[in-house]
Amino acid sequence: MKKLCIAAALAIATALCARASGPKASPDAVVQDGCARFTVLRPEMIRIEYSPKGVFEDNATFTVVNRQLPVPKYSKADDGEYVTITTDALSLRYRKGSNPLSEPASPANLSVTMSVDGNPVVWYPGLKDPQNLKGTYRTLDGNNGDDYRSRLEDGLISRSGWAVINDSPSFERADGSRSLALVPDSGGIDWAAPRADADALDLYFLGYGHNYKKALYDFTLIAGKIPLPPDYVLGYWYSKYDNYSADDFRNIVKSMRDNDINADVLILDMDWHWNGEKEVSGGRGGWTGWSWNTNLIPDPEGLLADIHKGGLRAALNLHPADGVAAHEDQYKAVAEAMGLDAGSAETIPWMLEDRKFAKAFFDHIIRPLEKQGVDFWWLDWQQHLTNPRLAGLGETMWCNHVFFNDMKKNRPDRRPVIFHRWGGLGSHRYQIGFSGDTYINFPTLAFEPYFTATASNVGYGYWGHDLGGHMINYYEPNDPELLLRWMQFGVFTPIFRTHATKGGHIERRIWTYDNFPMINQTVKLRYALFPYLYTMARKAYDTGVGLCRPMYYEYPETAEAYEREGQYFFGDDILVAPVVEPSVDGVSKKEIWFPEGKWWSVAHGKLIDGGTVRSLDYTLDQIPYFYRQGAVIVKNPPEVKHVTERPDALVLDIVAGADGACEFYEDAGDNADYATKYATTSISHKQRGRKAEYTIAPRKGAYEGMPLSRSYKMRIFNTPRPVKAKEGGRSLQPSYDASSRCTIVDVPSSPCDKGVKVTVEYAD
DSSP, X not given: OHHHHHHHHHHTHHHHHTTTTSSOOOGGGEEEETTEEEEEEETTEEEEEEOTTSOOOOSEESSXXXXXXXXXXXXXXXXXXEEEEEESSEEEEEETXXXXXXXXXXXXXXXXXXXXXXXXXXXXXXXXXXXXOOOOOSXXXXXXXXXXXXXXXXXXXXXXXXXXXXXXXXXXXXTSOOOOEEEOOTTSSOEEEOOSOTTOEEEEEEOXXXXXXXXXXXXXXXXXXXXXXXXXXXXXXXXXXXXXXXXXXXXXXXXXXXXXOOOOEEEEOGGGBOOXXXXXXXXXXXXXXXXXXXXXXXXXXXXXXXXXHTTOEEEEEEOGGGOBOTTSTTHHHHHHHTXXXXXXXXXXXXXXXXXXXXXXXXXXXXXXXXXXXXXXXXXXXXXXXXXXXXXXXXXXXXXXHHHHHHHHHHOTTSXXXXXXXXXXXXXXXXXXXXXXXXXXXXXXXXXXXXXXXHGGGGXXXXXXXXXXXXXXXXXXXXXXXXXXXXXXXXXXXXXXXXXXXXXXXXXXXXXXXXXXXXXXXXXXXXXXTHHHHHHHHHHHHHHXXXXXXXXXXXXXXXXXXXXXXXXXXXTTTEEEOOOOSOOBTTEEEEEEEEOSSEEEXXXXXXXXXXXXEXXXXXXXXXXXXXXXXXXXXXXXXXXXXXTTOOOSEEEEEEEOSSOEEEEEEEOOSSOXXXXXXXXXXXXXXXXXXXXXXXXXXXXXXXOTTOOSEEEEEEEEESXXXXXXXXXXXEEEOOEEXXXXXXXEEXXXXXXXXXXXXXXXXXXX
16 A cells, blocks of 8 residues: 555656645655655644545645745654654654544544643544634524524634644535635636545644644644735724615715714625616616616716715625626626627626636726725625535635735735635635624624634634624614614724615614714724724734634633633733623623733723622623723824824823833735834833833834824823823823823823833822
8 A cells, every 4th residue: 555655646746746836845844654744834733644646735725825834843753663753742643554534533543642731632533622612604694692603613722722624625614615726827816726636634733732822823824814904994884785876875974974973984785786676678686796776876986986085995795696697787898808709698607716707807897896996895795605617616715815816916006805704714814704694683792702702713803793783583673772782892893894784674874873972982982992903903914813812812721711702802901891781771780700910991990800700880881891901002082083094193091000011003004015014113111119101112114104203192090199290301291080090191292213201200
């Protein structure tokens, strides 16, 4: 068997060379024994392959795009019966010439041994893991309450200390698709292709113990980083499925401006195209459409220009599955580009896997619409999932890959971004997710904090929900309290977007609600928090750790961290526990676990000791969120209307009682070269006795359009009354709010490249 495998591998080596031009691992990282191949990628991560044909995959796949990592230190031993590979973290033992998959599953042929919390742990192929902490799911369409909890796929981390990525060609993802190969293509976008050996086993063993953050970071080393989205997508999105006319859209933009509602994105749902609601002669209808509905929008370029004048970006909703019908304005051009008979009037089927179709589609449909002013696309795919022409190709994943990379290639003046659904491991490379059509009720809201944070376990850190819910069953669709609590939760999620299904029975024009002032305060809070949020988005790019993180990332050995799934971290320093139940007489009780340390309750203006569970009361306008003691939270001033602004004044929320610091990040917001064109400012504070020192270091780096000087409003919580304050050689006049024990210091404007040091002396 062993000799046959080696012979087969040698026989096709020449043929494989052409396909092996993708992310091939260093030969020094590879240990091969006949039909088995092992690649040591990290001390905690080993790739395990077994090919009956002796053919191994060196191209990228839908899941893994890079294996060219520095080779970790490891040793190899071969005693004639077993091959053993040992790293600083684990030891793999393989019985030479055997198939790693035993029947039934057992460690007889292959096993990995490691230590978790000082205890030996043994894994082998086929071993079940009931302690996996789960990942995410393609869509919440139809979810009511936590109906879809059991559908969540396994994630990359587990309380058992190990997890396995099954990247085998035969392994079915949740939608029935497979992880195909991605091969370089002359068009500039890596293209889908069958795997080298359809029957091969291809596993990645991750043995990180409870170092969950390191597991996620290392995953992005092989699967690609989580791209930093353009800044505008982190602002407020107005979205509603309705047959809005151009005047309706203009009135929405005007109403938001008149009601002082910050906003950055306007969605044109599927009624932007002909869909059967208002047919014309010849008939145009269905989910799929590419031609402007001129009954509703007679001047698309004019409308898009007006949206842009209002400071908003525009996205169009797409359901591509039905292809390009003969009634579409672009039909003739697409047909001729593909060499088809445009006079046949036969629908051109959706076949994005076909290079000729893809080129014709983007050249004659997408590009002209973008030139008219479309900023990005909402891929609201909800028809067939897998491709009938290329076995195993998942349409969701493939649409995401092609649309995102087309924008990256053809619109280099901006960052690529799409709004789409989860298509399995690797989908994090296309950032922003649309979670789908959920029911409008408190139980569904209660499920979303867990769902959102848990998705970070597969690097999918940018879920966007229909804030307010999508459709009704038994619940009042326009309950002001429910919408308010949903939007309060939305402030502390990656994407802040209200939405609902079609019809006047559901209202998403937030300014029409009786409690609009409280609702609008959620929007104001979102915009105030943007500098902090954007800094954490950059950290997600750098570290692989999402914006919303489960509690166990920080406290993996504490049982409460796993049990309190309704609360989570929003970035490094904010703990959030959204209210997800109706109030009683306008007050909601919320039981919250506070980890070790101390936590500043922003709603109550008081410090709470950690290591406890507290039941706290929240009025309708209060949100359960807490700053870690020592935190520095950089915020926008109230004057900011769009997240695309880079103000020359900032607010610093600081919690005294423990030394702390932050690294404030900023860039141009939509620059494709953000990996290198950005700036950071270190802000720190320390207190010794009655005297505290607050330091804003000189800014490092540069980007186009950055402010050259800045002023700061320092709000220092948990302090006694200040006696005096100085900045450099000049005295400042601090103020004090006794109810929140907050010292306020206005720091005059100074050059950002010079730095600022403020000292405050407090009373005993």
